[in-house]
Amino acid sequence: MNLALQQGYGVVSKSGFTPGFDGVDGSLREFRVGSVKVTSTARQCVLRVSDRGGLRRRVGGKESGGVEGGRCSSSRPRSVTARASLLQGLGGSLKEGYVLKNHGIVDETTEVESTGDVIEKLKKGFKHFKDTQYNQKPDLYAKLAEGQEPKVMMITCADSRVCPTMLHGLEAGEAFIVRNVANLVPPCEGSGEHHGTSAAIEFAVTVLQVERIVVMGHSNCGGIKALMSRDTYSGDFVGSWIRIGLPAKKKTLSLFSGKPFQEQCTFCEQEAVNVSLANLLTFPFIEERVKTGKLHIYGMHYDFIEGQLTSWEIEREEVPIHA
The missing domain is CATH 3.40.1050.10 (Carbonic anhydrase)
Structure with a gap:
């Protein structure tokens, strides 16, 4: 992983965690891009990127199902799968001297600080939307996913x-x-x-x-x-x-x-x-x-x-x- 990407995602070392992702209910959820480990609260599964680029899912210590074309064999860990693909090269179009920072996924399980910052308010607003709208109208959003x-x-x-x-x-x-x-x-x-x-x-x-x-x-x-x-x-x-x-x-x-x-x-x-x-x-x-x-x-x-x-x-x- 190049230096710009490490800095852009807050990766301190090859074993470091990306800020914005932490465990909930006492369990760490992680996937690897090469030897870089990233944790996520988005879904209760672990994704691993192999040296050959294949992405596999591990739940409870067992690997199951490959991932092709950015899709996980389970429909639930979609956010984590997307996160894995985004880590490789995202931000490469930025002007030299600029990097991505604090890139993280927000859903209804994410802990958001109450600092009064408008970005935090947007994140909280999305959490509320996810919980009260998206999750309550699965048929509507399934249809919208089609077009x-x-x-x-x-x-x-x-x-x-x-x-x-x-x-x-x-x-x-x-x-x-x-x-x-x-x-x-x-x-x-x-x-x-x-x-x-x-x-x-x-x-x-x-x-x-x-x-x-x-x-x-x-x-x-x-x-x-x-x-x-x-x-x-x-x-x-x-x-x-x-x-x-x-x-x-x-x-x-x-x-x-x-x-x-x-x-x-x-x-x-x-x-x-x-x-x-x-x-x-x-x-x-x-x-x-x-x-x-x-x-x-x-x-x-x-x-x-x-x-x-x-x-x-x-x-x-x-x-x-x-x-």
Whole structure:
């Protein structure tokens, strides 16, 4: 095992333990990568990596079943098996001078310190989820292990006060969610730049075959405030992104000129959603599906000050044909 990997996983020596793994109920659970021993609380089994790379499971002093393709012959020690495969080379893409630290598996058996640290809170939150959701809904999570079939895609703001799953009572697997600054959708364009939102839209529509797309804005949006208050939109990542909403700003200033800034922002928050809906229709695979009724697009605005949700739908206007 190379030095970077040893440092990255906190391996002090070839017989050292990896931090974050300790025994429970008085028993040590371990597996070896070469001659390096790692303990885990994840499952009551022992995994050993042989010199030829074969991974075998030992329970109660007896070896049983080989492991192929990262899968253990028993479905229970899955986490430990994954841990063994991750130890070999994980973190090799990091910039020189950086290593992984405190890499450990968290499940309902893991002891988490109460230090008030936000990472510890996240770990405790996962333990609670594992115990009260994952373990209580085995059929749901077994189905999700096979793949996802969401019916709706939601494009919302990255604002920490906006949580789509909590707001709308969504189960895991029900919605394909993308979050970005000011819930903006760029127009379809073929440049060679990175387009995370556009890639997600393409995947959701053409691969997952979602039937609904919802773009949801919200009150007191920092991205919209930046859009309304700026004069230049170059020189930084935020500016180059929020200029997608410039048509909304133009419309806002034409209708609310002289009005208080907050009123302008409130209107622009919703009109920026409409700009995003219009940009959705610039994607050929979206417009085609909207025309045939296979896809519907919606706008929403969440006001967390008043506790209100405004919702609307975009549809094609029927143009009368005159004889």
